[in-house]
Amino acid sequence: MTAVPLLSVENLRTYFHGADGPVRAVDGVSFALQPGETLGIVGESGCGKTVACLSILRLVDHPGHIEPNSSVRLRGRELTDAAEAEMREIRGNEISMIFQEPMTSLNPVWTVGSQIAEAVRLHRGSSAADARARAIEMLGLVGIPEPERRVDDYPHELSGGMRQRVMIGMALACDPAVLIADEPTTALDVTIQAEILDLLAELQKRLGMAMIFVSHDLGIVSEIADRVIVMYGGQVVESSTAREIFDRPRHPYTEGMLRSIPVLTQKSQRLSVIPGSVPSPNRWPVGCRFHPRCPYVWERCRSEAPSLPTGTLAARCWLEKEPERRLGGHSRTPSSEAR
Amino acid sequence: MSESNGLPTRSRHSSRPHRAAALLPGLPLLLRGRALSGLSLMALAACMVTLLVLASDRVRTTFGAGRIDEWIALLTLLGAMAAAWGLGVAAILWPGAAGDGHTSQWAAAWHDFRKNRLAVVGLYVMVILCLATLLAPFLTPFAPGAFNDIAATRHLPPSLEHLMGTDRFGRDVFTRVLYGARISLSIGFIAVGISITLGTLIGAMSGYFGGVVDTVLMRFVDMLISFPRLVLLIAIIALLEPSVTLVIVVLGLTLWPSTARIVRSEVLSLREREFVQAARALGLKAPRIIFRHIVPNVLGPVIVAATLGIGNIILIEAGLSFLGMSVQPPTPSWGNIIDGGREYLVQAWWVTTFPGLAIVVTVIAFNLIGDGLRDALDPRLRLRR
Numbered sequence: 001m002t003a004v005p006l007l008s009v010e011n012l013r014t015y016f017h018g019a020d021g022p023v024r025a026v027d028g029v030s031f032a033l034q035p036g037e038t039l040g041i042v043g044e045s046g047c048g049k050t051v052a053c054l055s056i057l058r059l060v061d062h063p064g065h066i067e068p069n070s071s072v073r074l075r076g077r078e079l080t081d082a083a084e085a086e087m088r089e090i091r092g093n094e095i096s097m098i099f100q101e102p103m104t105s106l107n108p109v110w111t112v113g114s115q116i117a118e119a120v121r122l123h124r125g126s127s128a129a130d131a132r133a134r135a136i137e138m139l140g141l142v143g144i145p146e147p148e149r150r151v152d153d154y155p156h157e158l159s160g161g162m163r164q165r166v167m168i169g170m171a172l173a174c175d176p177a178v179l180i181a182d183e184p185t186t187a188l189d190v191t192i193q194a195e196i197l198d199l200l201a202e203l204q205k206r207l208g209m210a211m212i213f214v215s216h217d218l219g220i221v222s223e224i225a226d227r228v229i230v231m232y233g234g235q236v237v238e239s240s241t242a243r244e245i246f247d248r249p250r251h252p253y254t255e256g257m258l259r260s261i262p263v264l265t266q267k268s269q270r271l272s273v274i275p276g277s278v279p280s281p282n283r284w285p286v287g288c289r290f291h292p293r294c295p296y297v298w299e300r301c302r303s304e305a306p307s308l309p310t311g312t313l314a315a316r317c318w319l320e321k322e323p324e325r326r327l328g329g330h331s332r333t334p335s336s337e338a339r
Numbered sequence: 340m341s342e343s344n345g346l347p348t349r350s351r352h353s354s355r356p357h358r359a360a361a362l363l364p365g366l367p368l369l370l371r372g373r374a375l376s377g378l379s380l381m382a383l384a385a386c387m388v389t390l391l392v393l394a395s396d397r398v399r400t401t402f403g404a405g406r407i408d409e410w411i412a413l414l415t416l417l418g419a420m421a422a423a424w425g426l427g428v429a430a431i432l433w434p435g436a437a438g439d440g441h442t443s444q445w446a447a448a449w450h451d452f453r454k455n456r457l458a459v460v461g462l463y464v465m466v467i468l469c470l471a472t473l474l475a476p477f478l479t480p481f482a483p484g485a486f487n488d489i490a491a492t493r494h495l496p497p498s499l500e501h502l503m504g505t506d507r508f509g510r511d512v513f514t515r516v517l518y519g520a521r522i523s524l525s526i527g528f529i530a531v532g533i534s535i536t537l538g539t540l541i542g543a544m545s546g547y548f549g550g551v552v553d554t555v556l557m558r559f560v561d562m563l564i565s566f567p568r569l570v571l572l573i574a575i576i577a578l579l580e581p582s583v584t585l586v587i588v589v590l591g592l593t594l595w596p597s598t599a600r601i602v603r604s605e606v607l608s609l610r611e612r613e614f615v616q617a618a619r620a621l622g623l624k625a626p627r628i629i630f631r632h633i634v635p636n637v638l639g640p641v642i643v644a645a646t647l648g649i650g651n652i653i654l655i656e657a658g659l660s661f662l663g664m665s666v667q668p669p670t671p672s673w674g675n676i677i678d679g680g681r682e683y684l685v686q687a688w689w690v691t692t693f694p695g696l697a698i699v700v701t702v703i704a705f706n707l708i709g710d711g712l713r714d715a716l717d718p719r720l721r722l723r724r
Contacts, residue, residue: 059619062550092621099620105613109444109635118631119621154443170621 004076005032006210007056007095007178013067014048014055023282025051025064027234030308033178038204038211040225040242042218042257046278048234049214053180056212057095058087074178093123096171100183102164106155112166113139113151116173123174138169143199161192165199172203179204180212185220197224218257222246227312230254233289234281236308238315250315252294288318296325364423377427379463384423387416394477408476415473448639451715458711464704472520481511483518484669494687504689506679515671516694522672523701526587526656527649533591535645538598539637543629545599546606557603560596568593572655576664586665590652598644605637639716643709650705657698673698 012029015022026048033039041049054060056072058079072079074094079087091097099105107115116138117131126134132151139147142165155163164184171179181200185193201224204211215221221228222242230238230251238251249255256274276293279285285292291301300318308316319326364384369377391398398416401409452458471478492509495501503512545556575589609615610633618628653673659665660674668675673694680690 057620059616088622088624090622091619092623097617097620099613099617101613105617107614107618107632107636110631111443118623122622156444157442167617170617 005073006035006037006075007033008071008073009052009056010071010073012052012055012070012072014051014060014064014070015067016064018063018282020282023280024234024284025281026055027284029231029234029236031229031236031239033210033212035177035210036204036208037227038201038213038225040221040228041212041214041231042216042221042228043231044216044257044278046281047231048281049216049231050182052231053097053182053212053214056180057091057097058082059091059097089123092119092171092176093174094176095178095180096174096176097180097182098164098167098171098184100186102160102167102187105167106163108155111152111154112158112163113153116166116170119170120173134173135169138173139166141172141203142166142169143195144169160188161195164188164192164196168196168199168203172207172209175207176209178210178212180214182214183216184213186215186217193220200224218245218254219261230257233278233284235289235316237290237317239308239311240313244313250313250320251290251317252296252319253290254315256293256295288316290317298325364420364427367427380423380426384420387420387423390474390477391416397477397480406476412474412476415470416477419470448712448715452711455711455714457707458715461704461707461711464700465708468520468701468704469524471517472524475514475517475521479511479514479517481514483515483671484510494683494690496687497689503693504687506676506687506690507683512676512690512693515676516673516697519671519673519676519694520697520701522583522666522670523653523656523674523698526583526590527652527705529587530590530594530652531645531648533587534593534595534648535598535641537591538595538644539602539634539641541595542599542602543606543634543637546603547610547625547629547633553603556599560599563593563596569655569658572659573662573664576659581664581667583666583670586656586659590655594648594652598641598648601640601644602637605640606633609633609636639712643713643716646705646709646712650702650709653698653705654702 009032010030012026013024014026015024017023029048029052031039041052043049051060051064055066055070056079058066060066066080070080074090079090082090106112113132113135116135117128120126120131120134121128124131124134136147136151139150144150144162144165150158155166158166168184179200184200185196188196197220200211200213203209211224213221213224218228222245225242228240228242228245229236230240230245230253232251232253238245238249238254240250240254245254246258249258253274256272259272260274262271274293279289279292285302286305287303288294288297288301288306291297294301296319298318304318306316306318306320308314309320314320363381365377365380365382367377368380397409398413401413489509492505493507495505495509497504501511501513503516506512506515541556541560545553571593572589576585579585615628615632618632623632656665656672657674657677660672661678663675663678666672666675668679676694677691680687680694684691
């Protein structure tokens with residue numbers, strides 16, 4: 001733990017400055033990523049997962065802005081104030097990213113091979129022939145049959161799952177140290193989802209890279225990740241491990257998410273949902289940002305914002321300070337028993 | 340995907356035509372069932388050979404003391420023969436060149452385009468017109484400005500010697516229409532070239548960078564568009580000496596805003612597509628993203644705009660010529676031939692009618708091609724297949 005982490009994010013704040021004041025999409029997110037580790041980021045739509053990932057690569061468009069005192073360090077090197085040219089060197093080379101929608105992530109006018117080769121030529125300065133060879137190698141690596149033939153395919157000649165494989169191949173072509181996977185399986189069929197997850201897990205082991213895996217699906221994340229952070233309202237509300245988060249969720253939001261996963265063995269009951277929806281990020285409630293939706297809410301939550309303690313297992317919740325309230329607050333037991 | 344995108348597969352299955360078929364231009368294609376293409380190539384080759392024989396005198400003098408346009412005509416003639424023969428040979432050497440399992444968007448668009456009969460007719464007209472223009476010195480024994488005995492040759496009606504009759508100076512109208520096509524077509528192509536290059540560049544920058552860049556560029560576009568175009572053209576040309584170059588430059592510099600708007604709106608939606616974000620996440624620079632990833636995706640609408648634009652520019656140029664604001668006589672252009680025949684409309688209808696027909700046919704041809712391209716290149720329409 002004392003070693004410098006591969007990637008460390010500290011107090012990352014990304015605001016979108018509009019006419020109605022700043023929209024605080026990411027508001028003080030901190031986490032660290034060790035080499036070879038998989039970190040899962042979970043949260044529902046609009047909680048700031050994607051913006052946080054884009055901020056690491058500094059790809060947030062105007063009017064989005066990474067606020068001062070935010071820090072993103074790759075091997076100790078600060079990225080938030082690095083020159084744009086340095087960032088281009090890092091993108092795709094040291095930190096790669098794959099996106100949610102495989103149908104639109106590839107340029108329809110170029111062959112998939114030339115799109116993979118492009119990154120290789122850019123970062124490695126390879127010759128056209130070498131880059132093509134690398135593209136074929138990558139297509140083979142991500143499990144595309146007949147890579148020598150497929151390399152000249154256009155994106156529309158491939159299925160969604162195949163395209164996502166190509167995207168992964170493209171992202172990994174320059175052996176990045178970190179892969180950011182932003183909901184890479186959300187747009188795919190369940191069976192294909194499983195294949196892509198297996199592929200990512202296997203490649204990660206084989207190539208020894210670190211991965212940030214973003215999803216709204218706690219089940220998928222806990223399958224692939226070592227550690228998990230849960231985001232709500234632009235903040236990290238819980239930091240945990242993949243096992244622990246299922247067995248002993250600490251934050252009421254995590255608890256609510258677990259309870260809203262359907263369980264096959266349990267009959268008849270209506271699926272529980274977290275009441276309400278994520279409030280607008282330019283009007284976070286005073287106090288704890290989750291309090292309007294929290295079953296355990298009491299006065300303190302409405303006035304004072306809890307902080308996130310340091311440590312592997314932590315939750316941004318007053319229950320951590322007053323655990324006895326958990327028993328009285330909600331009638332139903334947390335889902336650890338429901339499993 | 341399984342039915343291979345509805346593209347022709349027959350070329351892959353049919354047997355290779357015999358090698359001997361390559362001797363006759365177009366025959367290999369004919370044997371493979373592509374009758375229209377095969378016959379066209381045959382006809383093209385036959386025309387070229389006939390022309391070579393008929394105009395053998397002119398061809399011979401070209402080698403001695405040929406003018407530049409005679410050399411161009413000779414090269415065109417030989418080039419067209421080589422192309423007619425070469426396409427057949429290519430069909431033998433690479434049976435089903437498009438059938439190797441990979442279809443680019445362009446190949447798919449070409450496949451769609453070929454199914455549109457009218458557009459293909461337009462394409463044929465355009466090719467014939469371009470060839471005729473380049474081959475003009477061999478197609479007519481007269482020079483465009485030549486007049487000898489005005490009294491004897493003035494206002495002769497169309498005959499075998501003068502296919503479109505003669506004008507008030509006894510000049511052959513057919514010759515002048517042919518040479519006039521050079522002016523009209525080259526103004527059309529070059530001015531459109533300038534305007535789509537500018538329009539694509541400016542539109543792409545405006546759309547990609549957004550913000551201040553976009554505001555400044557688009558207000559400039561609004562300003563240009565809000566001027567009545569013809570008045571602006573006439574004002575600029577009236578200030579300076581009218582010439583072909585000036586007309587090309589002025590048309591090129593005033594017609595780009597509409598292209599810029601089309602490109603900008605396309606780019607606005609394209610840059611939100613994930614492949615652009617993916618390209619940025621791979622560390623590509625903005626110019627590379629614009630030119631490699633965005634511009635190729637807007638080429639479809641740009642090509643359509645360009646094709647329709649050529650027809651439009653030919654019309655504008657004819658109008659300007661007619662007003663005496665463009666090409667100055669005795670250099671022929673379709674507009675000024677009509678202008679010259681205007682006073683004699685009753686005695687010599689042919690002087691105005693034939694160049695008028697030439698304008699109509701050309702503009703219709705370009706519009707048909709443009710419509711065909713629009714249907715073929717529109718990805719939304721392609722989804723229905």
